[in-house]
Amino acid sequence: MRRALAGPTVGALLLALAAGSARAEVIEIKAEKLVFAPAQVSAHVGDTIVWVNADFVAHTATARNGAWDVMLPPNAKKHFVLKSAGTLDYYCKLHPNMIGKITVAE
Amino acid sequence: MMFIRVAGMAGALAALFVAGSASAQGAKPTDPQIAHIAYTAGQIDIEAAEQALKKSKNKEVVGFAKDMVRDHKAVNEKALSLVKKLKVTPEDNDTSKSLSQQAAQKRAELAKLNGDAFDKAYVTNEVAYHKTVNGALENTLIPSATNPELKDLLSTGLKIFQGHEQHAEQVAADLK
Numbered sequence: 001m002r003r004a005l006a007g008p009t010v011g012a013l014l015l016a017l018a019a020g021s022a023r024a025e026v027i028e029i030k031a032e033k034l035v036f037a038p039a040q041v042s043a044h045v046g047d048t049i050v051w052v053n054a055d056f057v058a059h060t061a062t063a064r065n066g067a068w069d070v071m072l073p074p075n076a077k078k079h080f081v082l083k084s085a086g087t088l089d090y091y092c093k094l095h096p097n098m099i100g101k102i103t104v105a106e
Numbered sequence: 107m108m109f110i111r112v113a114g115m116a117g118a119l120a121a122l123f124v125a126g127s128a129s130a131q132g133a134k135p136t137d138p139q140i141a142h143i144a145y146t147a148g149q150i151d152i153e154a155a156e157q158a159l160k161k162s163k164n165k166e167v168v169g170f171a172k173d174m175v176r177d178h179k180a181v182n183e184k185a186l187s188l189v190k191k192l193k194v195t196p197e198d199n200d201t202s203k204s205l206s207q208q209a210a211q212k213r214a215e216l217a218k219l220n221g222d223a224f225d226k227a228y229v230t231n232e233v234a235y236h237k238t239v240n241g242a243l244e245n246t247l248i249p250s251a252t253n254p255e256l257k258d259l260l261s262t263g264l265k266i267f268q269g270h271e272q273h274a275e276q277v278a279a280d281l282k
Contacts, residue, residue, distance in 0.1 A: 034265035056184055057177050057266055074180070094173050095269025096276065 026050055029100065031059045031072060031092070036100035043104050049080045060093045061100075069093075134250045135199070141189050142196035143205070144247060144260060147239045148178040148185075150209040154235075157213055158228045167225045170277050174232070174270065181263050188259055222281070229278045236271035240264060 024046045030037050032054040043049070053059050053072035061070040061080075067088060070078055085106045092098035135143065151174055158171040189196055212231060219227050243264045251257040 033262050034269060055262075057180050092269065094177070094273065095266060096272040097265065097269045 024048065028052060029061075030054055031061075031098065034095055034098055036061075036090075036092075036098055039100045041100070041102045043082055043102060045082055045085055045104060045106055047082050047104075049082060049102065051076075051078045051080065053077075058094060059098065061090050062093045064089045064091065135201070135247065136197070137192075137251060137253050137256055138194050138197035139199045139201070140247050140251050140260070141185060141194060141256065142198055142202050144243070144263065145182055145185050145196060146202040146205050147242075148182045148263075150205060151232075151235065152178045152182075153209065153213065154216075154228065154232070157216060158224075161216075161220065161224050162228070163221075164225045164281075166277055166280055167229060170229070170232070170273060173273070177266055177270065181259075181266060184259055188255060192253060192255065194253075194256075226278075226281055229274055229281060232274040233271060233278055236267050236274060240267050240271060243267070 023044065025043065026048045027041055027043055028050045029041060030052045034055065041049070051061050051070055051072055053074060053076045056074050058074055059072040061068075061072060063069070065088065067084075068080070070080060072078060082102070082104050085104045088102045088104065090100050090102065155171040155174040155178075158167060159175070162168050162171065216224060216227055216231070243260055248257060248260045248264065251260055
């Protein structure tokens with residue numbers, strides 16, 4: 001069993017992880033005074049979005065296509081990995097005047 | 107009927123304007139009065155939401171009402187800690203009194219309704235009420251506020267309440 005794990009499969013996995021971590025970015029989107037900033041973000045599959053709510057009221061980051069719905073309590077910080085490519089418009093369900101867009105490339 | 111009620115509420119806030127324009131510039135609302143009006147307006151919406159939480163069985167309406175309670179409480183708590191910090195004592199005034207009177211009438215009217223009729227009337231009033239309050243904030247209260255921190259909180263409040271107005275419009279559209 002040990003041998004099998006130490007074999008080429010693990011090596012390939014490690015390479016893949018190393019390549020992945022070198023490319024993956026962490027992008028912060030802050031909700032502050034009822035604005036998502038930056039409102040437009042370009043990212044790649046595997047990148048992490050860090051949502052930061054700097055307001056004293058709760059917000060959500062809700063994809064219009066239903067792909068995700070992140071609850072952001074006051075002063076919360078939430079991590080979210082982008083798993084598929086596409087252009088995602090999102091808004092806050094509680095304050096629909098808050099809108100943003102994430103463009104995810106392969 | 108709805109228009110008359112809405113006009114009544116708008117009238118209370120419009121009284122501010124009349125008072126301001128009829129007399130000298132110094133007659134615009136003072137910071138202690140603005141703080142009182144803003145707090146009262148929030149309190150009214152919390153009470154409206156509490157009535158909805160008792161009466162409504164509609165999931166979306168109940169969810170909206172819970173959002174209103176949570177947000178308006180959060181804003182009013184901020185307002186209370188700010189006036190404390192600034193050593194400002196909120197001052198009761200005719201606008202606050204009219205707002206409270208109109209709200210009591212509205213609650214009494216809504217108390218007679220049930221089911222879908224209540225839900226629709228509550229949400230329709232929420233749209234109209236936020237529109238009126240937002241107009242007063244934008245055109246009178248924020249420009250009249252002299253303390254920068256008060257102005258800042260009112261401006262954030264306006265954005266939150268503009269969000270509520272849009273949220274209420276969505277719920278109203280879903281109820282149709």
